[in-house]
Amino acid sequence: xxxxxxxxxxxxxxxxxxxxxxxxxxxxxxxxxxxxxxxxxxxxxxxxxxxxxxxxxxxxxxxxxxxxxxxxxxxxxxxxxxxxxxxxxxxxxxxxxxxxxxxxxxxxxxxxxxxxxxxxxxxxxxxxxxxxxxxxxxxxxxxxxxxxxxxxxxxxxxxxxxxxxxxxxxxxxxxxxxxxxxxxxxxxxxxxxxxxxxxxxxxxxxxxxxxxxxxxxxxxxxxxxxxxxxxxxxxxxxxxxxxxxxxxxxxxxxxxxxxxxxxxxxxxxxxxxxx
Numbered sequence: 001x002x003x004x005x006x007x008x009x010x011x012x013x014x015x016x017x018x019x020x021x022x023x024x025x026x027x028x029x030x031x032x033x034x035x036x037x038x039x040x041x042x043x044x045x046x047x048x049x050x051x052x053x054x055x056x057x058x059x060x061x062x063x064x065x066x067x068x069x070x071x072x073x074x075x076x077x078x079x080x081x082x083x084x085x086x087x088x089x090x091x092x093x094x095x096x097x098x099x100x101x102x103x104x105x106x107x108x109x110x111x112x113x114x115x116x117x118x119x120x121x122x123x124x125x126x127x128x129x130x131x132x133x134x135x136x137x138x139x140x141x142x143x144x145x146x147x148x149x150x151x152x153x154x155x156x157x158x159x160x161x162x163x164x165x166x167x168x169x170x171x172x173x174x175x176x177x178x179x180x181x182x183x184x185x186x187x188x189x190x191x192x193x194x195x196x197x198x199x200x201x202x203x204x205x206x207x208x209x210x211x212x213x214x215x216x217x218x219x220x221x222x223x224x225x226x227x228x229x230x231x232x233x234x235x236x237x238x239x240x241x242x243x244x245x246x247x248x249x250x251x252x253x254x255x256x257x258x259x260x261x262x263x264x265x266x267x268x269x270x271x272x273x274x275x
Contacts, residue, residue, distance in 0.1 A: 006051035021079025137262030192227035
């Protein structure tokens with residue numbers, strides 16, 4: 001068994017390994033072409049120098065995509081090809097990945113794992129990861145009646161991301177300011193007083209909430225509710241969704257606005273590499 005740097009492989013080969021490894025995935029069927037695979041890697045900040053391809057007897061049988069910020073690495077995705085699953089390879093790969101992170105002086109390793117995938121949860125717990133919080137998904141179907149608009153200001157996504165970095169309280173990697181700053185058109189960013197939101201293209205019938213939150217010093221003042229009402233007034237008749245990235249402790253707000261909890265949830269997990 002060898003772990004080779006992913007940059008040594010062509011994008012189409014990495015994509016083929018990825019698709020096979022995630023065939024029948026509990027989070028939904030995944031089948032990307034080379035272009036979409038590269039876009040996914042870019043959106044997740046994947047470092048192909050740190051990422052690895054698992055090679056057994058000269059055959060590429062698995063992939064681990066890795067991102068890194070400062071002293072923290074994140075396992076973006078790890079999978080073993082269908083014909084090689086259930087052989088303990090995932091645990092062996094994790095041992096090497098954690099050892100490599102320690103060698104480069106990282107302090108933490110982070111990941112998200114779907115709660116409804118108990119085998120993966122067990123693997124990461126066995127590897128030394130612990131649960132930080134549960135992350136939930138949700139959806140909201142809004143009718144087209146008019147709602148009062150408010151002081152909704154369109155702003156640059158980069159500006160919102162800088163503000164978010166200043167008060168980020170351990171948010172999941174994908175909805176942190178460091179990650180959201182890479183989004184551009186057709187995504188949109190809005191501010192309502194001290195409440196902030198980033199959404200996907202409002203031209204589509206289904207709109208994704210990339211981020212929604214209120215600065216800590218201004219919470220419990222109905223600013224989030226007013227921002228939400230203003231978004232509905234500006235973009236009526238849409239299906240609003242967010243993936244399983246909403247911290248469980250924040251989900252009550254969305255339930256109060258009429259969101260329904262989705263079927264999937266994730267655990268945000270961390271492994272401490274120091275001490």
